[in-house]
Amino acid sequence: MKLAILVVEDEPEVRDAVVGDLAPFAATVRIEPAEDVADAWEAVGDIDDDGDLLALVLADHRMPGRSGVDMLVEMNTDARTAAARKVLVTGQADQADTIRAVNDAGLDHYIAKPWDPARLQQVVRDQLTDFVLETGIDPLPHLRALDRVRALEALR
Numbered sequence: 001m002k003l004a005i006l007v008v009e010d011e012p013e014v015r016d017a018v019v020g021d022l023a024p025f026a027a028t029v030r031i032e033p034a035e036d037v038a039d040a041w042e043a044v045g046d047i048d049d050d051g052d053l054l055a056l057v058l059a060d061h062r063m064p065g066r067s068g069v070d071m072l073v074e075m076n077t078d079a080r081t082a083a084a085r086k087v088l089v090t091g092q093a094d095q096a097d098t099i100r101a102v103n104d105a106g107l108d109h110y111i112a113k114p115w116d117p118a119r120l121q122q123v124v125r126d127q128l129t130d131f132v133l134e135t136g137i138d139p140l141p142h143l144r145a146l147d148r149v150r151a152l153e154a155l156r
Contacts, residue, residue, distance in 0.1 A: 003055040003128060003142055004030040004047045008040045008071065009089070010063040014113070018058060018089065021117040025124065028145040029055075037066040044080055054084045055131040056124065058111075061090035061097060069097050073104045083135055085127040087111060089120075 005022060009015035015033050022031050030052050034040035040059075047054050057075060059068035068088060075081035088101055091113035101107040108130070109123055129147040132139045139151035 001141075002028075002030045002052045003131070003145065004032055004052045005056045005058065005124065005128075006032050006034060006040060006043055006047070006054060006084075008034045008037070008057065008059040008063070008068060010035055010060060014060070018120070021115075021120050022124065024121060025128075025145045028142060029128070036063050037068075037071045040071060044075075044078075048080045053137070054081055056085045056087065056127050057081070058087050058089050058124075061088055061101075067097070069101045072101055072107065076104070076106050083131070085109075085131050087123065087127060089113065089115065 007015060007018050009018060015035065019031055019033050025031065030047065032043040032047060034043045044054060057072065059072055061068040072086050075084065075086065085108045086106055087109040088107055089111045098110065108127060111120060111123060125145065125147050128145050129150050132142060132146060132151065133154050139146055139154065143151060
């Protein structure tokens with residue numbers, strides 16, 4: 001079983017940049033890019049079918065069709081996605097959208113575009129660690145992607 005990160009971003013260059021910045025995690029963690037909400041739900045099905053576990057969703061807000069916030073709110077009520085950590089990566093969410101994401105989608109973090117790759121990696125590492133500790137999964141197989149100090153302390 002692998003932990004999975006779902007990257008939902010409609011702009012190909014931005015999606016590729018996020019996935020590229022997640023390269024240090026690729027050896028340990030499954031990274032699934034999606035171009036819109038429908039594509040994201042398809043990826044959730046694939047992750048689930050393969051026996052992997054969705055641990056983190058990095059979602060853009062403004063996308064054609066349904067917004068990233070709408071998707072995150074839906075994910076909070078689906079058994080396959082409810083436990084996943086949720087991060088909004090956007091340059092365009094207004095205050096009402098952000099409040100809705102926090103209150104109704106259980107938003108765990110907010111990253112503004114343009115982002116600093118090192119900061120994105122730190123947020124991802126922290127969120128994956130929180131996911132593993134909160135769900136009670138054995139951190140050892142995923143240690144390379146986690147905050148080692150926190151994960152090992154939890155094992156003690």
